[in-house]
Every structure is written in C-alpha cells, then in structure tokens.
Amino acid sequence: DVKVTQSSRYLVKRTGEKVFLECVQDMDHENMFWYRQDPGLGLRLIYFSYDVKMKEKGDIPEGYSVSREKKERFSLILESASTNQTSMYLCASSIPGGSYEQYFGPGTRLTVT
Amino acid sequence: QQQVKQSPQSLIVQKGGISIINCAYENTAFDYFPWYQQFPGKGPALLIAIRPDVSEKKEGRFTISFNKSAKQFSLHIMDSQPGDSATYFCAASIGGGFKTIFGAGTRLFVKA
Secondary structure, eight states: OOOEEESOSEEEEOTTOOEEEEEEESSOOSEEEEEEEETTTEEEEEEEEEETTEEEEOSOOTTEEEEEEETTEEEEEESSOOGGGOEEEEEEEEOSSTTOOOEEOOOEEEEEO | OOOEEEEOSEEEEETTSOEEEEEEEOOTTOOBEEEEEEOTTSOOEEEEEEOTTOSEEEETTEEEEEETTTTEEEEEESSOOGGGOEEEEEEEEETTTTEEEEOOOEEEEEEO
C-alpha cells in the first residue's frame, strides 16, 4: 500500500512567519506534488518535482518554494506566510508514465492569522 | 485553455438512485481523465480513469462516459449508497501526468 504522510494535520501560524510543510512517501516514487485545495476551486498545483533536487512551478507558485533533498521527502515552504495562504495543502506522489495515478496524503489544514 | 469545468457543485440523491457528475475540458492535448473521490479528513483517492480512445469505462457501480467530440466526460454512480457520500473531482492530465487540472469538485450526499 502506498503511503503518503504529511507532518501536520492542523497548523496555525502568524502572518510573516516562515512555514514548513513536510511530505514523505514510502513507495520510491519519482514524482511528487504540492497542491492547495480551496472550496469551489478544486485542487491547484503549486509545485512538482520529478527527481531529487529537481522542481517545476505549477499554476500558483507565488509565495511558495519547495525543497527535495531526498527522493522520499518533498517540502513546501511559505517564506512569509500571509492570510491568503490559509488553505488545505495536499501532497501527492506518482510514478512516471504508466497510469498517471497520484497518491495523496491526508492534507494539512493551515490557518494564517 | 487549461480549465476543467465540473457540475453540479453539490448533489443529493436517494439511496439506490443514479448520481451523475459532468465535466468539460477545452485542451485536446489532455490524454488521461481520472475521477478522484475524497472523504472528509482524507486526501483524494483515484476512483476510476479513462483514456480518450475509449468512450466508456465501467468498474462495478462506477462508469465514465467520454465524448471526445464534445470534449465532455461524466461519472455515473449506479445504485448510489450512503457510503458513496463524498466529494468527487474530475481531472484531466497531460505530459505524463505532471500536469493535472482538477475540476472544482462535487459534494455528493446520498440519502438513506
């Protein structure tokens, strides 16, 4: 069974804080993704990575950065959190080619006050 | 255009009824069309998916109908059960799955 875990289920941070969201997958997947989920907007891709130290911007990268130093771990960084970054953050992983199926973690509900 | 438009936003169906959720896309380069199911407190999980060279795919009570010329696809849930109550997302993928565009989601509630 593929398992994608996220470091926190709930997080409350103050405006201007630096925030780290961690994601770990245990299936040796090359591809990893960070999405944010907002009501009425579905899931929007922030960044993805297809290999260690490789990253590509998604549709809404502004205000975020990522780090992938090990294959199993993909971190999302909010350099200076703002209230409009209050959202549910979902991490996913997949293998290249094949079915394209993405395996999602349970999400981190981030509130920025 | 990269959007995937999903309707309805919410749906209430009686137990045993048919649930139908519709999606439309514009970019003909999409080559994979999955549906994800999300229960409260969980991440989305793949339910069923189809490639554009097939017009229909059925897995148990779940069927995707795909109309390539109209650039539309839909999810049908036959004999809907209360356990099917969840949020459903359609999506369209391109580029080996790196680029996946999700619809806005449909909250389905099946009344017992």
